[in-house]
Amino acid sequence: MRLTKDLLSGVMFLAFGAGAAVIAHGYNFGTPARMGSGFFPVVIGVIIAIMGVILIVRSLLKPASDEAVGELQFRPLVFISAAIVIFGVLIEDAGLVASLAALILVARLAGREGSPLELALMVVVLIAIAVGIFIYGLNIRLKLGP
Amino acid sequence: MNLLSDLAFGFSVAFTFGNLAYCVLGVFVGTLIGVLPGVGPLVTIAVLLPLTFGLPPEAAMIMLAGIYYGAAYGGSTTAILVNLPGESSSAVTCLDGYQMARQGRAGPALAISAIGSFVAGCFGTFLIAILAVPLTELALRFGAPEFCSLIVLALIATAVLVRGSMIKGIAVALLGVLFGLAGIDVTSGVDRFTFGVPGLIDGIPFVVVAMGLFAFAEIIRNLEHAEHREIYSAKITGLMPSLRDLKDSWAPILRGTAVGSFFGILPGAGQTIASFGSYAIEKKISSTPERFGRGAIEGVAGPEAANNASAQCAFIPTLTLGIPGSGTMALMLGALMIQGITPGPRVLTSHPELFWGLIASMWIGNLLLVILNLPLIGLWVSMLKIPYRWLYPIILVFSCIGIYTVNHSAIDVWLMVMFGVLGYVFMKLDCEPAPFILGFLLGPMLEINFRRAMLLSRGSFDIFITHPISAGFLLAALALIVLMVIPTIRQKKEEAVLEEE
Numbered sequence: 001m002r003l004t005k006d007l008l009s010g011v012m013f014l015a016f017g018a019g020a021a022v023i024a025h026g027y028n029f030g031t032p033a034r035m036g037s038g039f040f041p042v043v044i045g046v047i048i049a050i051m052g053v054i055l056i057v058r059s060l061l062k063p064a065s066d067e068a069v070g071e072l073q074f075r076p077l078v079f080i081s082a083a084i085v086i087f088g089v090l091i092e093d094a095g096l097v098a099s100l101a102a103l104i105l106v107a108r109l110a111g112r113e114g115s116p117l118e119l120a121l122m123v124v125v126l127i128a129i130a131v132g133i134f135i136y137g138l139n140i141r142l143k144l145g146p
Numbered sequence: 147m148n149l150l151s152d153l154a155f156g157f158s159v160a161f162t163f164g165n166l167a168y169c170v171l172g173v174f175v176g177t178l179i180g181v182l183p184g185v186g187p188l189v190t191i192a193v194l195l196p197l198t199f200g201l202p203p204e205a206a207m208i209m210l211a212g213i214y215y216g217a218a219y220g221g222s223t224t225a226i227l228v229n230l231p232g233e234s235s236s237a238v239t240c241l242d243g244y245q246m247a248r249q250g251r252a253g254p255a256l257a258i259s260a261i262g263s264f265v266a267g268c269f270g271t272f273l274i275a276i277l278a279v280p281l282t283e284l285a286l287r288f289g290a291p292e293f294c295s296l297i298v299l300a301l302i303a304t305a306v307l308v309r310g311s312m313i314k315g316i317a318v319a320l321l322g323v324l325f326g327l328a329g330i331d332v333t334s335g336v337d338r339f340t341f342g343v344p345g346l347i348d349g350i351p352f353v354v355v356a357m358g359l360f361a362f363a364e365i366i367r368n369l370e371h372a373e374h375r376e377i378y379s380a381k382i383t384g385l386m387p388s389l390r391d392l393k394d395s396w397a398p399i400l401r402g403t404a405v406g407s408f409f410g411i412l413p414g415a416g417q418t419i420a421s422f423g424s425y426a427i428e429k430k431i432s433s434t435p436e437r438f439g440r441g442a443i444e445g446v447a448g449p450e451a452a453n454n455a456s457a458q459c460a461f462i463p464t465l466t467l468g469i470p471g472s473g474t475m476a477l478m479l480g481a482l483m484i485q486g487i488t489p490g491p492r493v494l495t496s497h498p499e500l501f502w503g504l505i506a507s508m509w510i511g512n513l514l515l516v517i518l519n520l521p522l523i524g525l526w527v528s529m530l531k532i533p534y535r536w537l538y539p540i541i542l543v544f545s546c547i548g549i550y551t552v553n554h555s556a557i558d559v560w561l562m563v564m565f566g567v568l569g570y571v572f573m574k575l576d577c578e579p580a581p582f583i584l585g586f587l588l589g590p591m592l593e594i595n596f597r598r599a600m601l602l603s604r605g606s607f608d609i610f611i612t613h614p615i616s617a618g619f620l621l622a623a624l625a626l627i628v629l630m631v632i633p634t635i636r637q638k639k640e641e642a643v644l645e646e647e
Contacts, residue, residue, distance in 0.1 A: 005576050006311070006314075009314055009577055012571065012575065013317045013321070016321055017321075017324075020324050020339070023339065024339075027338060028334065031605060032600050032606075032607075033601060033604045034601065034605075035600060035601075036334065037333065040593045040596060040597070041327055044320055044323055044324050048317055048320045048321055051316060051320070054313055055311075055313055055314070069574055069575070070574065072574070073370045075369075076365070076366045076369035076370055077567070077570055080362065080365055080366055080369070080538075080542070080566075081563050081566065084362075084546060084560075084562065085559075085560060087559060088550075088556040088557075088559035088563075089556070091546075091559070092556055096547075100543060100546075100547075103539075103542060103543065107539055108539070110369050111369055111534075111535050111538075113535050114535050122536065122539060126539060130544075130547055133197075134547055134551070139200075140200075140551050142547075142551070
């Protein structure tokens with residue numbers, strides 16, 4: 001089976017919609033006149049799931065109209081995500097300087113160009129700008145170091 | 147007449163030193179970032195949003211509005227100089243603007259685009275001022291069923307008119323609604339979809355969604371595609387358009403303004419369709435249609451005016467009804483909510499200084515664009531040479547610190563990664579993310595109004611049809627869906643919203 005855009009979107013919507021409806025089923029449903037907290041999310045979840053099913057069925061019935069998913073490059077996705085996650089891990093205990101340095105260095109792995117000197121310069125300059133704007137300019141309380 | 151005194155009041159707010167400074171700063175920064183390749187207005191506003199949290203509401207909105215049209219204008223500059231539209235609405239400008247640049251007429255193209263935008267901006271500002279009071283008075287009489295149907299219309303219109311399939315658009319919008327519900331249910335006090343995560347009790351922060359979906363996904367998309375650009379920078383000589391250029395342009399500018407204002411007010415239609423529509427009209431009525439695509443100045447003047455008029459008029463439903471018509475307007479509305487102001491028809495009476503100050507500042511901002519941009523073309527051109535490998539770390543630094551400082555919570559930073567991945571998946575599956583942010587913002591309002599309406603009607607769905615205004619909104623939404631099923635119209639839409647990649 002070809003993994004096509006419409007097919008996969010359909011699966012995604014079905015999963016989100018059905019998942020939400022199942023979770024929201026655990027909340028008080030109520031009646032249309034006196035809705036509980038579950039009514040609206042269940043209804044929306046079911047509609048999303050139906051749309052997912054329509055997309056899946058349409059893609060299976062007319063496979064020609066559906067495009068294959070383009071080539072995936074995991075390098076940018078993985079390294080940019082990792083960079084931000086690490087920033088989140090470090091910011092509270094290690095402070096702004098270390099977390100920003102880690103953010104920029106890991107994010108750099110997502111691309112391929114540029115010299116080490118350029119990278120070092122970028123780390124220094126960006127940290128200086130960030131400290132200048134956020135800590136001195138906007139007076140936001142952020143720890144610089146550990 | 148009240149209108150004049152209201153506007154005068156607005157100018158008195160906008161002309162205070164602080165607000166004027168924020169307007170200048172916003173327009174400048176907006177253009178600066180808008181010119182940068184691969185950084186569109188949505189990303190710009192999302193990334194800079196946290197910087198405005200500490201400002202008073204009027205200053206924050208004035209600055210964000212400045213960023214908004216600054217970025218839009220910056221997008222036109224790149225369209226003309228590098229054939230790279232900063233956003234989809236500038237794609238039309240590429241057609242003739244870039245050809246003009248190749249013929250050594252980049253100066254006049256940029257100048258006409260600035261003049262056209264200014265004329266359209268003046269008209270747009272005036273239109274907002276005229277329509278604001280009657281529209282808010284009408285909206286104040288709306289009850290729960292009317293608001294509910296209006297939100298449905300806004301969501302459907304946006305979902306149906308974005309690029310790609312209608313079903314995907316609607317599903318993405320509803321998914322946004324679903325995510326918007328996470329947190330404590332205001333009516334019952336139960337927390338929903340929080341999965342025990344403490345940071346989710348107050349709901350997912352709006353900035354987190356906006357930055358993840360737009361900035362993060364955009365960075366990854368840009369990194370996946372290798373850079374290649376050619377810049378016709380050496381050839382910018384005469385900036386001033388000739389008398390002939392002006393003669394050729396004034397009528398397209400006026401027509402573009404009219405087209406743009408019309409589409410701007412409609413929810414969902416937006417700038418892309420406005421600029422495409424204007425281009426199609428100019429080409430159709432021209433006595434020499436063969437010149438289009440080969441550097442016809444009318445093909446720059448009309449769409450640029452239409453683009454800016456619709457950018458201005460998009461504020462009309464956002465400010466008077468509290469219903470945004472596009473992803474960017476959703477961000478503006480989100481900014482308003484972060485400032486603690488409930489959007490809707492009451493903003494006009496409860497925060498007149500914000501409302502009229504913002505309108506006056508829009509006019510000032512448009513004037514500033516002309517004054518600032520033409521002499522600074524050299525600066526913008528040099529910005530174009532900045533490689534993307536320098537840009538994305540800057541965006542990351544600003545978004546990460548920005549997200550973290552909202553609640554001083556690392557969970558928000560990780561949530562942003564989650565929405566970034568979602569945005570990336572959307573992109574790979576050809577699902578436009580703009581309806582998501584709209585749904586996310588309007589979801590809670592939709593639920594509250596839906597519940598109220600159903601309570602009023604004692605559980606009968608008839609209430610949405612027996613109230614005439616509500617029935618009208620639903621009928622319009624239905625008509626849009628039916629229209630899009632007709633193949634020729636769908637094809638036209640696809641042409642109009644085609645994004646150059």
